[in-house]
Amino acid sequence: MAEENNNDAFIDTDKLIFGIGQVQQITGVSGRQLRYWEEQGYIHSLSQKKGAAREYSMHTLFFIFHVSRFLEQGFTLQAAVDKAKQLDQQLPVLRQFLKSQLQGVSSDADKSLIDFGYLDESHTKRVYGVIEDGKTAFKIEEVHDE
DNA sequence: TTTCTGACA
DNA sequence: TGTCAGAA
Numbered sequence: 001m002a003e004e005n006n007n008d009a010f011i012d013t014d015k016l017i018f019g020i021g022q023v024q025q026i027t028g029v030s031g032r033q034l035r036y037w038e039e040q041g042y043i044h045s046l047s048q049k050k051g052a053a054r055e056y057s058m059h060t061l062f063f064i065f066h067v068s069r070f071l072e073q074g075f076t077l078q079a080a081v082d083k084a085k086q087l088d089q090q091l092p093v094l095r096q097f098l099k100s101q102l103q104g105v106s107s108d109a110d111k112s113l114i115d116f117g118y119l120d121e122s123h124t125k126r127v128y129g130v131i132e133d134g135k136t137a138f139k140i141e142e143v144h145d146e
Numbered sequence: 147t148t149t150c151t152g153a154c155a
Numbered sequence: 156t157g158t159c160a161g162a163a
Contacts (some may be wrong), residue, residue, distance in 0.1 A: 021148065031149075032156055051150050051163065150163075 016058040017046070023056050027065045034064070042067070042081045063088065107131075118143070 020031050034054070037043045043064060045054035056064070063084050070080035103115040114129035119140060128139045 019149085030156075032158080035150085036156075053149050148163105151161095153159090154157105 013058050018056045018058070018061050020045075020054045020056070023061055023064060026061065027068050029064055029068045037064075037067075037077070037081075040077075042077065 018026070020034055023029065023034060024031055034043070038045060038048070038054070043056075043060060045056055045060070048054060066084040066087055067077075067080045070083045071077065075083065101116050103117045105115065106113050111130060111132040114131070116127040116129060119125040119127050124143055125140050126143050128141065130137050130139050
């Protein structure tokens with residue numbers, strides 16, 4: 001049996017494991033904080049046995065990173081965790097939408113174009129996301145030929 | 147050397 | 156939360 005991969009056709013990110021030292025370097029969150037957050041039930045390390053070294057999944061690493069970002073923005077730990085959880089719920093939705101809707105991306109020196117495909121079943125208009133001068137916008141173009 | 151737990155000028 | 160101790 002082929003191994004299942006939640007990220008089809010790419011490396012299985014769930015198998016990327018990080019030690020507490022690595023998490024500290026990557027996220028900037030101290031080991032003291034990580035142990036405290038775990039003690040409070042805000043985060044979980046893989047198989048946390050008695051005095052064994054903690055290991056974190058990449059998903060948890062991202063979660064920790066998001067929490068620290070919200071803390072920096074002035075949120076309390078509890079609020080930061082709640083917002084990080086909200087983000088965790090939103091990301092899969094965004095990923096699913098983009099995966100099915102994204103038709104292609106092109107870019108040149110001054111602008112990037114994201115092709116989101118047809119506006120609707122009539123196939124008369126096409127939707128694009130535009131990035132230019134650091135600003136983003138949508139653009140809808142009439143489609144003449146198929 | 148790194149991480150763990152517990153404690154607190 | 157930082158930091159130090161004593162152990163693994």
